[in-house]
Amino acid sequence: MQSSTVIKEAVRDFWNAEPCGTRYLGGPQDFGAHARARYELEPFIFDFAGFPSARGLKVLEIGVGMGADYLEWLKAGAHATGVDLSAASIQRARQRCEAAGFNPDLRIADAEQLPFPDNHFDLVYSYGVMHHSPNTQQCVREVLRVLRPGGRAKIMVYHHPSLTGAMLWLRYGLLGRKALRQCVFEHLESPGTKTYTQDEARQLMAGFDELELRVEFSPGDLLRHQPSARFQSTPYRLLWKLFPRFLVRRFGWRYGLFLLISATKPS
DSSP states (O other): OOOHHHHHHHHHHHHHHSOTTGGGOSSTTOHHHHHHHHHHHOTTHHHHHOGGGGTTOEEEEEOOTTSHHHHHHHHTTOEEEEEESOHHHHHHHHHHHHHTTOOOEEEEOOTTSOSSOTTOEEEEEEESOGGGSTTHHHHHHHHHHHEEEEEEEEEEEEBSSOHHHHHHIIIIITTTTOOHHHHHHHHSSSTTOOOBOHHHHHHHTTTOEEEEEEEEOOTTTTTOSOOOGGGOSHHHHHHHHHOOHHHHHHHOGGGOSEEEEEEEOOO
C-alpha cells in the first residue's frame, strides 16, 4: 500500500497536469466554454449549491478546480474563499475571476489541514473533491471544525455502486479479477479515488445534523461527456454513439456516480 503522502503527491501532480474540466476549454482562456459544458452536463449543480442564497455569507469552497462554481459564489454576493491542492488550478481560477472583474480570495491548501479558524464559515461547499484525498474522513472533520454552529455543508462524493464504476470494471477488472472499487481507485481520474454507499456516507458525516442524500447521474454514467485521450479509439467512439441513455435514465437511476450530501453543523 502506498503511503498517504505518496498518494497525495500523485493527486496533486494529476490535477496540476490537467485541471478539472480542461478538455472543455475552447482555448487557453475560454472559460465560457468550460462553464457552458459544465452546467449543461450537470445542471443540478445550481439547485444543489444554491448560489443566490449565499449573498452576504462567508463561503468556503474546497477544491475550486478552474473556478466555475467559485465564480458563481462571487457573482451571488458571497464572501467566498477557495482552496485547492493544485497550484495550476488556483492559477486558472484566479485568471477566470479577474477576467470577470472580481478580486478572488484563492489559496493553495490541503483539505485535510485547512488554514482557517474554528467556527468561521457559514457554508462549506466541495463538489467532487474529497474522495480524491487519502483521508476523506479528516476532510469532513475539517469542514465540521471551520463551520459555524448552524452552518451548512454541501459535499459531493462519488457513489458506490455506479454505472461508471461498472464500466471501469468491464474495461479493467473483469479479466484482471479486480473488484469494482479497485477499478475506480486505480482508473477514475487521479490515483486513489474512493466511492461511498449511502450508509457509508452517513458514517462519513458523523457529527452533522439534518443530513440529506441524493444520487445523480454523472456525465460518465450516461457517456454524455467528452471522452478523454484514453477513449478515442473506434470501438469507444461507437459505444459513445450507441449507448442506450434513455433506458439507463429510466432503470438505472439508483446507480449514479454522484452522491450529493447536505448537512448542518449542530447549533
